[in-house]
Amino acid sequence: MATIQDVARDAGVSTATVSRVFSAPELVLETTRNKVMEAVNRLGYEPNFAAKSLRTLRTEKILVTVPDISNPFFSQVIRGVEEAALAAGYSVLLGDTRHEETREEQYAAMFRRKEADGLIFLGHRLPDVLAEMVAAKGPRTPIVNGCEFRPGLAVSSAHIDNDRAAAEVVDYLYGLGHTRVGVVTGPLVSPISSDRLSGVLAAAQRHGRASALRMAIGDFSIESGVRQTGELLDEPGRPTAIFCFSDEMAMGALEAIRLRGLRCPEDVSLVGFDDIRFAQYLHPKLTTVSQPKEQIGHEVVRLLMDILSGRATALQNVTLPHQLVIRSSTAPPPSS
Amino acid sequence: MATIQDVARDAGVSTATVSRVFSAPELVLETTRNKVMEAVNRLGYEPNFAAKSLRTLRTEKILVTVPDISNPFFSQVIRGVEEAALAAGYSVLLGDTRHEETREEQYAAMFRRKEADGLIFLGHRLPDVLAEMVAAKGPRTPIVNGCEFRPGLAVSSAHIDNDRAAAEVVDYLYGLGHTRVGVVTGPLVSPISSDRLSGVLAAAQRHGRASALRMAIGDFSIESGVRQTGELLDEPGRPTAIFCFSDEMAMGALEAIRLRGLRCPEDVSLVGFDDIRFAQYLHPKLTTVSQPKEQIGHEVVRLLMDILSGRATALQNVTLPHQLVIRSSTAPPPSS
DNA sequence: GTTATCGATGATTTCGATTACATCGGAGCG
């Protein structure tokens, strides 16, 4: 592959001029510019990326780590990230951490090696090396979080109001007349789960129904939805409504409901969370909390760009709007 | 961030020695190595990636372009790619082309700029600049295709036998007693669709049922599944079985079937393709062709590594095993 | 005892671009 020297020689100019043709074309005379471009085309020259990167100390890449890309919720967020990144002239390095800390650390090391200008993490953990960076550099550290919000991490983030969204779901269920509600949460170490849970608890208390609340801890997977919902349904005083903290778990819940010969929503109402693409094609169509997935991706990139361009000085926490989408998996409880 | 010079100075050795500690530790005396490592830890040194990359002309990255990451089939394949790449010491640059040629070309340019050592594309098109590279360098060009197989492209690839898999589905349906079968294909420009279609046609002819075959062209999306299946169901002489070339379209088909007050499988049998994670949790559980998604990802990385390491000399086309998974969306046709 | 050999390490060039600084010719001005 031709280098900038080859082009310079071929065009009869200096390498500086060739470089300027690419990075600041207005500084070079049109006739010279054409000469250079001819040489470029003749030789099929493309600037070598590593060289450019070494000199400028920029990679034009952002590293995005995600707990599980095969999860449609995350893949939609990533889609938004990719779109916004490309528009801003960045490309996306993908890290699927599979919820494993060692993988998170591998990607953290990549970031420290400067293989990317910025890091967006969609999980809830920040490896120690990165926490140190944040502690040292403050809010100018190009690390941003998406979906979760943990104040202690001291990084900017974009997310919905999980607490309020979950409370709305419970309010809605009580409003339908349900009294015994079962909740299938995700792992409580993640704020995404604990925030939603506190919303649920607050709403239950407000309605004086806290004692009738049943809870099971899942891991956001379909299988855990089947299992945990099953346990809730098998307890005496079966809940008439189940609220799962992800649509995937709700899919599992649907299965658990059917396995017991129950009908949704006639016997058991069901609410999910995320509004993944498939939610509206389940049977019954799933009532769920819609998160603005692509928008979260866009926003998180915007936050990162603010930091990279030096515009940002303080932490920003962007709360994006969610929406309770009522479909056909919820109904009043069966009249006993 | 500390550089190799800083470490060398701090440890009282030359930069060459520091470099060797990382790339060929066996060449340096243990005592010296320890001295260096102490300095490394003291200064928090991490080798600068761009510098390394410039010198070695390697990026240790592979670019993966995919028509749509939010598609669970592709995201599973990518998962396999990511896993195999990481194991081989590579990281993944993600390009979501959204089926758009301009985006494919943007990523092709990235590859030419040497932002990645290899390219894996999961679509069916190869931008011109890359086709030229392949023409010039032959089978040593580090470009590999996954999922599709178009002989004209002259790149190695890993995929299932789409033709045969589709024929098996049709054989199975005829075996159940169906005579009127409707097929919802993807866009016929992609081999993934045209291969499956020729399998379908061959099987139908073999059974002498070609004239009773009905066909509609979808685009792999749920919505097109609803629409195209709807059209097939509304024609006179309604098919008693529908075969969609993707599970997403089959989800749409299920919706179309329900909208018309029909039952699956009692009135209409349904078969999908891909066996995405959700297929077995639909209601009814979807009969479908299972593709070894993560394995395709692994295999495609292996093919690429063979090329990058100089082991590969000729094109390889790996056909991986598929499997018809029979669940509850298929049954004999209603007795008329 | 002299020389080839080898293991450990250092000095220096190199990768390919960007960019600060230098140069130079011509326009503008007093």
Place this chain on the structure above:
DNA sequence: CGCTCCGATGTAATCGAAATCATCGATAAC
């Protein structure tokens, strides 16, 4: 007419690590 300024371009330092070649002391071989 001489000076300044400016636009266009060239020269050369620089980014940080890798790798080639050189060096040096010690051991082995003859």
